[in-house]
Structure formats: C-alpha cells, structure tokens
Amino acid sequence: MQIYLPIAEMSVPIEMIFLLGAFVGFISGVFGVGGGFLTTPLLIFMGIPSAVAVGTQGSQLVASGVSGVMGYWRRGHVDFMVGTIMLGGGFFGTLVGVGFFQFIKYLGQIDLIISILYIVLLGSIGCMMLFESVFSAFKKKTMKSEFNRLKSPSLISRLPYKMRFPRSKLYVSALVPGGIGFVSGFLVSTMGVGGGFLLVPAMIYILGMPPLLVAGTSLFQIIFTSAFSTMMHATISNSVDIMLAVFLILGGVIGAQFGVLASKKVTGARARIILALLVLGVCLQLAIQLFLSPSEIFVMVEGQ
Amino acid sequence: MKHILPVLFFCASFLVVSPIYASNFEVEIAHETIDVTVGFTGSTIEIFGDRRDEDTLVAIMVEGPKTDVTIWEKARVFGTWVNRYFVHFDNIPKYYSYSLSGTNNSEKTKRLLAFHGIGNDAMLSNARIEKSGSVEDLELFKKELLKKKVDAGLYTKDGVKMNFINNNFFRVRFDIPASAATGNYIIKSYLIKDDEVIEHNTDMLSVEQVGLNAFINESARKHSFIYAFVCIFLAFFSGWLISVLKVRP
Structure with missing residues (x-):
C-alpha cells in the first residue's frame, strides 16, 4: 500500500517502511543497539531524500533511547551528572553538525561525505567489535575488563576544568565527557546515528567510567541530543517527517518484541560477532558504492 | 463514466454558447485542483478543447512549480567516485509536458514553438545556465537532465498525444506521478495558423496536499x-x- 509522506513529498510503500522499522527494532531487541546505522542508509536507498532520512531518524533514536534507558534507570545504572555534561557537549555538537550538514548540501557533496563518514565509523567500530567479541569468545574474559584497569591517559588527566563525578567515582576534566557528547551530537545531526557504538568504548577507555553505568548514561545522553537534533532539523530545514517516523517507530515496537525473544537464543560473544559482521557488511556495501564504477555517472540534485 | 461527464458538459456548453460567442479557440481543464491525499499515487490533468478552424495547429504546455537543478558528473578522485563537474539550470519546471495536434511542422513553426518554450529542448534553452569551467559538452548534461526527468515521469520524451473526438474537439491527458511537486501548475495553450499564434490562453491548476x-x-x-x-x-x-x-x- 502506497502512502504519501507529507514532508518528503513522495509516495512510498508503507509496508516497506514498517518492515524496515521492524527489522531495525528486531536488531535493537537482540543486540541492545539503536540501529540508526542501518535505518538511515536503508531509507536513503529506498529513495527518501537524505535530509529527511537523517532528520526523521532522530525521533526514532529518541524512542529507542527512552525504551532502553527506563530499565537502566530503574536499576540505578545512569550517572545523570556525567550524562548532563555530555549533553552540553551534545547540544554544541548538534549545532555544528546541522551547520556542517547544510554546508555539504550546498557543496553538492552530501552523498560522498556521508558515505565516507559511515565507512570510517562503521569500519572502525565493526573491526573493534569483531576483535573484542572473538577475543572474549576464546578467552572467556572481555577486553573491556582488561582495558578497564587502565586509568585515563595522562594527556586527559592534565586537562583543565576538573570536576568530581561521585556516582562514577571520577575526578576528570568536564571537557572529556563534554567532548564525547560533542562527537555524539555531531553524529546524530549529520548521519542520523546515535553513536552508541562510539560512545560506549569512549566512555570506558577514555573517560574511565565503570562499564555498569556506561550503557544507561550514553542512552540518557543520546535521547536528549537526538531530541535536540530533531528540533534543529524540524525548524531549520523542515526535514522531519512525522508520518515516516510513526511507521518506523510502530514497526520498531513490534520488531523489538521479537528481537528480545530471539536474544534468548543468541547471547554473549556470539551475538556481538553477528552484530560486528552486520556492521562491517553495511560498511562494505557503502565502500563498494564509493569505489566501484557507478551505474549512473550523472546525478541530479534539485533545489540548491 | 468519470471521464465522459466532463466531455458531455464541455460539448453541451458549446451547443449553448457557440451561436453568440464566436471564439476560435476554447480550452477547459476538467478539474482545477488535484488533491494529494495520504493514499495519493498520482493523477492526471485532463484538458478538453475546441478549435473552429481545422487547418490550425494546437499546442498545449503544462509547467509545474520551478526550481534550480544541478546535474553532476561523477569522476574518479583518489580512487573514489565523487561529484566533480556540474551544470546548474536556473529556475526550470519540476514538471513539464506538452502536446501538439500535429508534428509535421514547418521550420518557421518549429522556431515559433521554440520561442514560446514548447518542447523539451526549447524549454531548456530558455533556462539560465551556470557550469564548472571544464564542462565543454553542455548538450550531454541537458540530455542527462531530460533522461532523469523522463525516467521519473516528470517530463515526457516526445510530448503527449492529442486525441481528436472529431476534427474540432480534442482531449489531452497529462499524467502527474506521485512524486510530482505540489504547487501551481500553469497550462498555456496556443492556436497557430500560418506560422503565427492567433490565439492563446493561460490557465492555472493547483496540486495541493x-x-x-x-x-x-x-x-x-x-x-x-x-x-x-x-x-x-x-x-x-x-x-x-x-x-x-x-x-x-
């Protein structure tokens, strides 16, 4: 069934959007990730303008973030102080990201730059995840626990504006969580990904946070950064399509239920290996598009 | 039935009006608005017309809202395919189509049609163009623009066929795909005789959500x-x- 999207101003088969939402919901249910890295490229692949795909994806990240953070909050696994400082950086990163997005759109290189950003991000995260999960599958000990013994690098400990974060038992410069938040905000507003892949290792290895608090805190931060990004895209570029968001979220709700059920069967390191391969698969697909001769040498861009 | 009714109304209006109103050329649009609903999958602009003189050429042109379009040519830079050379077309219609009652026209008529922007090439040749310095073959970029628009159903390759109910009454249907832009569509119709426009009309149709x-x-x-x-x-x-x-x- 075709449905006309009021902001994207195009007709799309609604079952495809719903299935995409359900698939990403399933993935997030199994692996506990937001799934933005899959939704945005797949929406663009379906012909949704990249601005609308990125703008709308922000609201889906809010939904998956809220659903994820509730559980951590109930168990007290959210450090609101670190989260709030990260949020400050996140807002700033979002502003810079929205500006950067408009700039590359103006240059006519949006597809290239978004592809390169995706390839670098997914390639590095995918390799790291694969390495970590294979390592832990054989050693029965995760790299996280190995690395967690390391304290923050000396350069970071010398940064100014030090603050105490009692919940995480940290005494570190506010610039560190702020900087991590900045990167997250930038990713949400330019690529439509929450950046959980990047935030979690950064918070463990750079900030030195206890792994128990990391997932909840990063989700807390992603919710508000994504909400801010949605606000920016909706007001500056009018690129948030509520109709698209509703069907993506609806599919996501149902997919997530099946994902959680399926996660009983695929657990631990094996699940992370599958996820790493999935991430690398998307990365490889984008790299092929960038490096192999395209089927169409000419591209049409309207309204610049 | 849906399509026959407007024809009957149109013909009936001529029966009533023609004795006192002796215009050479009448054009009516079946619907003045196209509603884009949630389930919109495309529509048509249906135009009915009448010419008194059989020995004339009728030309109808439909132009959607205008926008700037850039055609990029990809080239390899450091192994990756990037948008390298561009031709920017200023203010061209997002939707464009036309219909002619006859195709076997004299050179002078062809020039007249081109002057009024009727025909894909004519429409593009009227557009203001900017290009990157190294682009030499402008025609290639124009061809690509037309190809992409035709593939998307937003332009027509050789115009739309004009159907004559008899020697005077005609009907044209322009397909509007679901991806067509919302806004005002201008419909210009011309009656041409001996290489001169003897009458012309401009109508407006709005495509709105x-x-x-x-x-x-x-x-x-x-x-x-x-x-x-x-x-x-x-x-x-x-x-x-x-x-x-x-x-x-």
Missing part, C-alpha cells in the same frame, strides 16, 4: 517549533510504551 497531509505539512512549515515538540513527545511516548510492553527474555 489536503486533509491530514496538508495539516502536517502546514504545521511543519508554519509552526515548526510546536511540530518538533509533537514529534519529540510522540517519540518519548512510544519509547516509554515499548519499555512497558517489552517482553522479558
């Missing part, structure tokens, strides 16, 4: 802050709902 779609689109543009808050609230609510419904493994 209605109902829920119109409400969403208008809210997003006019009250973007409230719209953004609603989107965020909806996402928060859905997220909370997911966490409540979540099946525990």
